Amino acid sequence: MSEVIERAEALAEEHPVAPYLRMDRIPHIWCPTCGIGTVVKCFVTALEESKVDLDKTSIVSGIGCTGRVAGYMNLDAFHSTHGRAIPFATGLKLGRPELFVTVFSGDGDLSGIGGNHFIHAARRNMDILVVLVNNFIYGMTGGQNAPTTPLGAKSSTMPFGNFERPFNLPHLAATCGAVYVARWTSLHIRRLTKSFKEAIGRKGFRFIEVIAPCSTLYARLNKLGTGFNLMQFYHDSTEIRHGADTRDVGIDYQDEIICGKFVDEQRPTFLDMMHDQYRRTLGDKYVPMPQEGGHIHE
Numbered sequence: 001m002s003e004v005i006e007r008a009e010a011l012a013e014e015h016p017v018a019p020y021l022r023m024d025r026i027p028h029i030w031c032p033t034c035g036i037g038t039v040v041k042c043f044v045t046a047l048e049e050s051k052v053d054l055d056k057t058s059i060v061s062g063i064g065c066t067g068r069v070a071g072y073m074n075l076d077a078f079h080s081t082h083g084r085a086i087p088f089a090t091g092l093k094l095g096r097p098e099l100f101v102t103v104f105s106g107d108g109d110l111s112g113i114g115g116n117h118f119i120h121a122a123r124r125n126m127d128i129l130v131v132l133v134n135n136f137i138y139g140m141t142g143g144q145n146a147p148t149t150p151l152g153a154k155s156s157t158m159p160f161g162n163f164e165r166p167f168n169l170p171h172l173a174a175t176c177g178a179v180y181v182a183r184w185t186s187l188h189i190r191r192l193t194k195s196f197k198e199a200i201g202r203k204g205f206r207f208i209e210v211i212a213p214c215s216t217l218y219a220r221l222n223k224l225g226t227g228f229n230l231m232q233f234y235h236d237s238t239e240i241r242h243g244a245d246t247r248d249v250g251i252d253y254q255d256e257i258i259c260g261k262f263v264d265e266q267r268p269t270f271l272d273m274m275h276d277q278y279r280r281t282l283g284d285k286y287v288p289m290p291q292e293g294g295h296i297h298e
Helices: 003-016 038-047 066-071 085-095 107-113 115-124 169-176 189-200 215-223 228-236 270-285
Strands: 058-062 076-079 102-108 129-134 180-186 205-212 238-240 259-266
Touching: 038 169, 038 189, 058 066, 058 085, 058 205, 058 238, 066 076, 066 102, 085 102, 085 107, 085 169, 085 215, 085 270, 107 129, 107 169, 129 169, 129 189, 169 180, 169 189, 169 205, 169 215, 169 259, 180 189, 189 205, 189 259, 215 228, 228 238
Parallel strands: 058 076, 058 102, 102 129, 129 205, 180 205, 238 259
Antiparallel strands: 180 259
């Protein structure tokens, strides 16, 4: 145990992203070749390069492999119950509107049990960033079929292949009202970091899907080799198509995947609309909640 502590302390002094992570909890629990750690590295690099005020930054996760992200971030972090990361983040943003709030969780958590919260937060244009790491399966609980498992892919609950139509998540987000929608794989490191930086600078419901197929259960059940083989396949099979019609970016089993920035627009947020409505109806009687300013250092 003392050796682990010493190694963590050494990393804290040497690694450039150490200030953003709880180094006393390293090494992490994610499997070798899992893409989640890479996604976290891209996110903290974007925070650093965007000069985000960490005292006004918070991160919310749910249950599952990606749900562990909140526990490793050296920020005000909240680990919510299964499927409830988005409503928790919504309450946080409404109560502390000056905060930069990010939801960081998996496809099962956000589009499965939390799917209803996902669509309504997008509809309301809540000012939160939602990062969904899509590993095509329920990774932490045993490899069950997920809302994103491609047709024909095997899972522990569909050993002969999935016959349920999966979600096209960028299309779902865009249709419900998200103002920023992008998708990358966990090996698109520079492009993903740039996408995080863009989303940090926007307001409204921003959605980034990151493809990182489960290196243990999904790869093993479908006999697809190692996790790195799997990620490399999706990276090399990628077509980057910015501005693509999100109806055309669904994911088929072991087929080409379309990545890029699909939506980038401006629209009043939920709080903007609320303040405007109350000013019109109450006039001078309306006193909005004071805000402390933005989350990015000038």
